[in-house]
Amino acid sequence: MVVLANPSPDETFLLRPSKPCPSFPDTPAVDLSTPAAARDIVSASAEFGFFKVTNHGVSKSLISNLEAAAVEFFALPDVEKEKAVLANSFGYGNREIGRNGDVGWLEYLLLEVAENSPMLLPFLKEPLQSSFCCALKEYVLAMKKLATGVLELMADGLGMEQRNVFGKYINEEKSDSFFRLNHYPPCPMLQVQGFNRTVNGFGEHTDPQIISVMRSTNSDGLEIALRDGSWVSIPPDRDSFFVNVGDSLQVLTNGRFRSVRHRVVTTGVRSRLSMIYFGGPPPCARISPADELLAEDRGRSKYTEFTWADYKAAAFKSRLADNRLRHFENH
Numbered sequence: 001m002v003v004l005a006n007p008s009p010d011e012t013f014l015l016r017p018s019k020p021c022p023s024f025p026d027t028p029a030v031d032l033s034t035p036a037a038a039r040d041i042v043s044a045s046a047e048f049g050f051f052k053v054t055n056h057g058v059s060k061s062l063i064s065n066l067e068a069a070a071v072e073f074f075a076l077p078d079v080e081k082e083k084a085v086l087a088n089s090f091g092y093g094n095r096e097i098g099r100n101g102d103v104g105w106l107e108y109l110l111l112e113v114a115e116n117s118p119m120l121l122p123f124l125k126e127p128l129q130s131s132f133c134c135a136l137k138e139y140v141l142a143m144k145k146l147a148t149g150v151l152e153l154m155a156d157g158l159g160m161e162q163r164n165v166f167g168k169y170i171n172e173e174k175s176d177s178f179f180r181l182n183h184y185p186p187c188p189m190l191q192v193q194g195f196n197r198t199v200n201g202f203g204e205h206t207d208p209q210i211i212s213v214m215r216s217t218n219s220d221g222l223e224i225a226l227r228d229g230s231w232v233s234i235p236p237d238r239d240s241f242f243v244n245v246g247d248s249l250q251v252l253t254n255g256r257f258r259s260v261r262h263r264v265v266t267t268g269v270r271s272r273l274s275m276i277y278f279g280g281p282p283p284c285a286r287i288s289p290a291d292e293l294l295a296e297d298r299g300r301s302k303y304t305e306f307t308w309a310d311y312k313a314a315a316f317k318s319r320l321a322d323n324r325l326r327h328f329e330n331h
């Protein structure tokens with residue numbers, strides 16, 4: 001990433017006028033080892049669409065292996081990282097988010113997670129290529145398992161007969177899931193004394209998929225919108241994973257769970273690295289409320305049915321901050 005000492009006209013539009021928003025020490029935390037987990041997950045998903053999980057069983061070495069490989073990757077010279085640029089905003093990206101003009105103070109690696117095929121990074125030299133691929137494969141598998149477990153607890157908590165009613169989508173062979181590494185470098189624009197600003201790291205949005213599982217280094221920046229539209233900043237927690245309800249899960253639960261609007265702001269000198277698994281359905285999956293929930297709602301679906309392929313195509317044509325579900329709401 002090119003880092004400039006003073007704001008240039010090309011960069012000032014990333015600046016946000018305000019100071020960071022209030023901290024949210026009451027971030028819902030779910031201990032996955034307790035019997036209350038299902039109930040706690042359901043209430044957090046309904047109220048916030050967001051919570052963190054502890055006692056998740058993911059080993060520290062698995063996390064640190066991937067973190068180390070990611071740090072090594074982002075430290076490569078730009079010319080090396082640019083070999084990883086792929087079509088349609090996949091692979092390596094710097095500042096540009098999506099395909100429609102959104103930008104943020106970050107660089108990233110966005111990868112498709114394909115069942116039964118290794119995640120290849122052919123653009124990297126050895127030994128980083130092997131260590132990165134290996135760490136990625138293990139980490140992504142662990143995230144899929146964790147996401148599946150959380151989705152099962154959601155089904156339990158909602159009293160669904162089939163525990164896999166939500167998890168089945170991300171476990172199908174053709175499930176369309178992604179993995180993303182975001183690196184938010186320190187921002188020199190914010191180091192200018194008396195310069196009371198933050199920078200837009202990753203602008204506000206909801207995730208289109210079913211569920212996202214995120215972990216970050218010990219640096220703040222993540223903010224979520226509460227029901228009343230106010231924003232709170234989520235204190236970092238290296239020992240937890242943060243879970244977002246995505247748009248598709250909002251539909252599958254007929255609006256019982258809300259897909260959380262969130263963003264990342266850069267506040268100063270510390271860099272931030274986050275690793276996010278996005279569990280999505282297969283392209284042909286029809287997304288509509290689960291039968292039992294629909295029956296409870298006397299057959300009234302809040303959304304018109306869509307296939308994941310259609311929703312994703314529309315999502316990738318939208319701007320980051322757009323409300324993508326709006327077009328599918330029944331009135």
Ligand code: GA4
Pocket residue numbers: 089097098099100102110178180205206207208209278315316317318319320
């Ligand atoms: C948000 C969640 C994931 O990061 C992502 C993003 C995708 C991209 O970065 O290319 C999108 C964004 C995300 C939603 C709207 C569209 C598509 C950028 C954008 C403007 C990979 C995804 O699936 O949707």
